[in-house]
Amino acid sequence: MWVQLLRRVTWLAAAGLLGACAFSPTSGQDPAPRVPYLDDASFRRAELEASLVNPSNAYSQLRLARYASGDGADWERLPEWNPPVEPIVASELDAPGGASTTALSRRAVPLALPATVASEDDPALVALGELAFHRYPTQVGAYFGVGLTSRSAAARYGLWVDETRGVGGLVRARMADGSGAVSLTCSTCHSAQGAEGDLVAGLPNARLDVGAATLAAQGVPEGAATGDPIAAWGPGRVDVTTTAGTEPVRIPDLRPVRWLTHLQQDATVRSRDLTALAIRIETLIITSGDQVVRPPRVVALALAAYVRALAATLPSPDGAARASPRGAAAFASQCAGCHIAPALTGPPVPLATIGTDPTFGLSASRGTGAYRVPSLHGVGSRGPLLHDGTIASVDALFDAGRLAPSFAGRLHGSGAVLGHLFGLTLGAEDRSALLAYLRAL
Numbered sequence: 486m487w488v489q490l491l492r493r494v495t496w497l498a499a500a501g502l503l504g505a506c507a508f509s510p511t512s513g514q515d516p517a518p519r520v521p522y523l524d525d526a527s528f529r530r531a532e533l534e535a536s537l538v539n540p541s542n543a544y545s546q547l548r549l550a551r552y553a554s555g556d557g558a559d560w561e562r563l564p565e566w567n568p569p570v571e572p573i574v575a576s577e578l579d580a581p582g583g584a585s586t587t588a589l590s591r592r593a594v595p596l597a598l599p600a601t602v603a604s605e606d607d608p609a610l611v612a613l614g615e616l617a618f619h620r621y622p623t624q625v626g627a628y629f630g631v632g633l634t635s636r637s638a639a640a641r642y643g644l645w646v647d648e649t650r651g652v653g654g655l656v657r658a659r660m661a662d663g664s665g666a667v668s669l670t671c672s673t674c675h676s677a678q679g680a681e682g683d684l685v686a687g688l689p690n691a692r693l694d695v696g697a698a699t700l701a702a703q704g705v706p707e708g709a710a711t712g713d714p715i716a717a718w719g720p721g722r723v724d725v726t727t728t729a730g731t732e733p734v735r736i737p738d739l740r741p742v743r744w745l746t747h748l749q750q751d752a753t754v755r756s757r758d759l760t761a762l763a764i765r766i767e768t769l770i771i772t773s774g775d776q777v778v779r780p781p782r783v784v785a786l787a788l789a790a791y792v793r794a795l796a797a798t799l800p801s802p803d804g805a806a807r808a809s810p811r812g813a814a815a816f817a818s819q820c821a822g823c824h825i826a827p828a829l830t831g832p833p834v835p836l837a838t839i840g841t842d843p844t845f846g847l848s849a850s851r852g853t854g855a856y857r858v859p860s861l862h863g864v865g866s867r868g869p870l871l872h873d874g875t876i877a878s879v880d881a882l883f884d885a886g887r888l889a890p891s892f893a894g895r896l897h898g899s900g901a902v903l904g905h906l907f908g909l910t911l912g913a914e915d916r917s918a919l920l921a922y923l924r925a926l
């Protein structure tokens with residue numbers, strides 16, 4: 486165990502991924518260390534501007550108008566929100582009628598925030614980030630009450646049940662009027678049970694069915710044709726962009742975020758540094774909460790530090806290369822130009838080059854005209870694949886049969902899954918070696 490862990494740490498260090506200390510103590514007259522994201526609004530503004538790839542899409546426009554803008558519209562004027570919360574516990578599902586959606590117990594407490602943060606590398610940040618990932622109320626989601634009536638209801642809507650972490654990452658949070666409200670946390674969407682049944686933070690919850698829960702909470706009978714676009718989301722997909730709900734994307738794997746050059750599947754945000762990620766998370770929480778409150782900035786920074794630290798939970802590609810040297814060679818010749826080592830990702834690819842469904846890449850909300858290249862770290866243990874989650878696994882992605890209209894394996898809709906034609910002409914032996922390599926990543 487230790488050896489494995491050490492190997493991973495060495496591998497991350499070799500790849501230059503363990504951040505160098507940003508504030509090395511030097512001479513005696515050095516001012517107290519500070520974290521500019523926490524202390525300096527003009528720094529935040531400059532970082533935001535530098536991180537937006539397409540300043541004219543709606544995502545960028547909203548942030549340029551409201552984030553550290555220094556005027557009356559500035560989100561910085563919103564009150565900070567760190568309410569008492571309590572995770573919903575697995576055994577509550579066994580009570581008659583299920584878990585309460587409104588009554589808070591005495592166990593509900595706010596997150597304990599550190600008085601000071603010495604630097605971006607302060608270990609207290611990652612610890613706070615882990616807590617916040619599972620407890621901070623990111624988005625009120627009363628509709629998930631339909632999944633809290635029993636264990637089978639939780640399973641129906643894809644809420645995981647974990648004896649330690651609770652039910653689907655859902656919490657009860659105290660609202661301004663004193664009532665409790667069911668709220669999602671990051672781990673509702675971004676944690677799932679792995680192959681061994683253990684809860685894996687960062688792994689996308691491919692079973693979570695936000696669309697079905699929303700419709701059920703509105704009393705729409707299951708399977709009824711409503712014409713509502715959210716009926717087409719299906720498990721593992723959410724529209725986090727439009728109010729109409731017409732642009733669902735798969736929930737991405739957060740474990741490889743540290744490697745990414747760009748955040749969001751249509752490459753909306755340059756992943757320049759920890760601050761760019763913290764701003765992405767801070768503004769997500771503000772918009773998910775209807776722009777009436779904002780998270781304490783230290784919580785956003787801690788979440789960013791924790792998400793980046795998840796990279797250490799993934800295996801090293803050296804193991805995959807040992808398991809399948811021939812697969813590693815096929816990868817080097819056909820794939821490594823875009824999935825560039827050691828990150829196994831690289832600059833975004835124009836929509837016409839990649840050829841997958843361009844709808845999301847052209848989105849007026851988030852589009853940039855390109856898709857970002859997913860880092861393949863962790864690809865062997867996640868699914869579904871592609872930005873729209875239309876393909877179940879690497880096996881199906883490298884099966885040329887998916888290009889035919891008669892393809893039966895498409896998720897979310899029927900027919901062919903087009904684009905990403907790389908590797909489809911490999912011979913049978915190279916193909917199976919490549920798959921063995923990818924499954925071990």
Ligand code: HEC
Pocket residue numbers: 618623624669670671672673674675695722723724725734735736737738739742745747748749750751765766770788792851
């Ligand atoms: C309702 C489900 C949901 C919740 C809750 C949620 N996310 Fe996400 N998250 C998504 C989806 C869907 C995307 C993909 C968006 C896109 O590609 O444009 C995403 C994208 C991201 C990304 C970009 C990853 C990448 O691969 O580019 C990060 C980072 C992230 N989320 C972090 C968080 C954090 C931290 C929280 C908690 C504060 C959180 N998310 C809460 C669904 C969710």
Ligand code: HEC
Pocket residue numbers: 750816819820821822823824834838839841842856857858859861864869870871872873879882905907908909919923
């Ligand atoms: C021209 C650049 C390019 C090349 C070459 C390329 N890829 Fe990709 N790859 C991409 C992009 C961009 C996506 C995302 C497409 C989307 O989401 O619509 C992607 C997606 C993937 C995915 C899905 C990952 C996920 O999490 O959804 C896998 C697996 C993958 N590529 C493996 C490979 C392999 C193996 C090869 C070589 C046979 C290869 N790629 C060659 C750019 C490339």
